[in-house]
Amino acid sequence: MVDTQDSPFTAQKFVDRRKACSACVNCDVRTMAVCAALADDELAELDKIMTSRHLAPNEILVTEGDPLKRTYSLTSGMLRLSIALPDGRRQITGFLLPGDYLGLADDEVHSSTAEAVGTVQLCSFSTREMHALMERYPKLKDRLHSFTRSALRQARDNQMILGRLAPVEKLASFLLALSARAAEHKLSANPLSLPMSRTDIADYLGLTIETVSRSFTKLRNTGMIRLPDPQTVELMDMRALEAVAGMSVH
Amino acid sequence: MVDTQDSPFTAQKFVDRRKACSACVNCDVRTMAVCAALADDELAELDKIMTSRHLAPNEILVTEGDPLKRTYSLTSGMLRLSIALPDGRRQITGFLLPGDYLGLADDEVHSSTAEAVGTVQLCSFSTREMHALMERYPKLKDRLHSFTRSALRQARDNQMILGRLAPVEKLASFLLALSARAAEHKLSANPLSLPMSRTDIADYLGLTIETVSRSFTKLRNTGMIRLPDPQTVELMDMRALEAVAGMSVH
DNA sequence: CGAGTATTTGACGTATGTCAATCGGAGTGG
DNA sequence: CCACTCCGATTGACATACGTCAAATACTCG
Secondary structure, three states, X not given: OOHHHHOOHHHHHOOOHHHOOOOHHHOOOOOOOHHHHOOHHHHHHHHHHEEEEEEOOOOEEEOOOOXXXXXXXXXXXXXXXXXXXOOOOEEEEEEEOOXXXXXXXXXXXXXXXXXXOOOEEEEEEEHXXXXXXXHHOHHHHHHHHXXXXXXXXXXXXHHHHHHHOOHXXXXXXXHHHHHHHHHHOOOOXXXXXXXXXXXXXXXXXXXXXXXXXXXXXXXXXXXXXXXXXXXEEEEOOHHHHHHHOOOXXX | OOOOOOOHHHHHHHXXXXXXXXXXXXXXXXXXXXXXXXXXXXXXXXXXXXXXXXXOOOOEEEOOOOEOOEEEEEEXXXXXXXXEOOOOOEEEEEEXXXXXXXXXXXXXXXXXXXXXXXXXXXXXXXXXXXXXXXXXXXXXXXXXXXXXXXXXXXXXXXXHHHHHOOHHHXXXXXXXXXXXXXXXXXXXXXXXXXXXXXXXXXXXXXXXHHHHHHHHHHHHHOOOEEEEEOOEEEEXXXXXXXXXXXXXXX
């Protein structure tokens, strides 16, 4: 049954566009993503049900309420997850980094909208086939469950940030958390890249873009950060930032 | 067999106090809780590893950072989950109702503090034994995973509420959501009981108790709710409440 | 270099937090 | 049975942090 996959030539010959990341073994996120649950020799199974996909900046991947047909594993770029009110107000519930999984919270329908921030590469799986594979490899299911628990903890931390922190505190904790996550995902943690717009940050932190901007300049004027350009932050004084974020006493 | 907790001495003699809810099959939450994953004849397995426990009002069950030794299934009463900042600010991340499970988000340590709101009854499981049972009965694991996904969706909805709604909107959506959840958990949905204090509601919605109180009177003065007493709300006009909560257009 | 867009800065008003007083019910003791 | 206290909830007066509206600046891409 695992005929073609055992021989790497086929995959190498044709560079199937839909499988840009076809050599799963060599994938950038091999050690971080769902697939890390599988051994190299089991990876073919996943490869078989995977198709790879590219998104242009701001392209919509799924919309809130869409029936859940496929789930995704991000291999490069950044996705923003959001929910919207009928009157247009928007809350961004999270930003996904390479290795993160899309669809953790969903049963029958997508509970949030997912859009590409910049250009994005991802692996796409039919939920039916993914479920079958999870039955075959319980450790795959366990890893996804573990991802879900971690997403829940993060969502609860966000509740604290949204409910109890002042604007500068929100921004400081956002920068620290993103930097920490960047490190975990093997991206630059210190000259930190902010591919999302100020509007996105505002909709993530429950603020207006003006307040976000003013908070950036406050952190800059106190020497805690530098802003070589609006999409790049240098964290100059982590301890001070942590203090502002309300994470240490004082 | 109804063990009135009044006389602990007699109770110890005839009925094992640690198993007040020992007949799992007859449990109030049999159809809602984790145990619903198991058939009647499999329930004995769960019963074997379960001990039952009682909490007095405001008693602390677990504290943020505690090592995760046991998980719990609530059988009666209400728990509040919260996280705190070093400076004392508190965010309540959720209220658990009978049938809800405590420990969904946690791996090694408890990520939030859990306290009883009023008096509480719950089932307690060693994580080790529960894990073993989940290996035996995958449907048990699946149900817990399903609970976790649902908690994640709820946490994300809360992010919207905290980040983007005005105080009255927050309160209206809180009342509607609690009423809906009460119905699901076989509690009264319309004369809705609010066992938690105004301070708890404030810490849940990211407000001060004064603003919560003012929001209650606004909803009362517009005829959307009645407040026979501070712990009881009657929802008089659901459609109007939904409009205020920002869930319908207008 | 110029048009269009994103970000920053400024001026101002208001919604919500802060501080303080009052109300109301539950429990206690005379 | 009625004061009295205690604590939670409500109401009031006031201040200010943040949102709103508007302008200026900086960056991106033809």
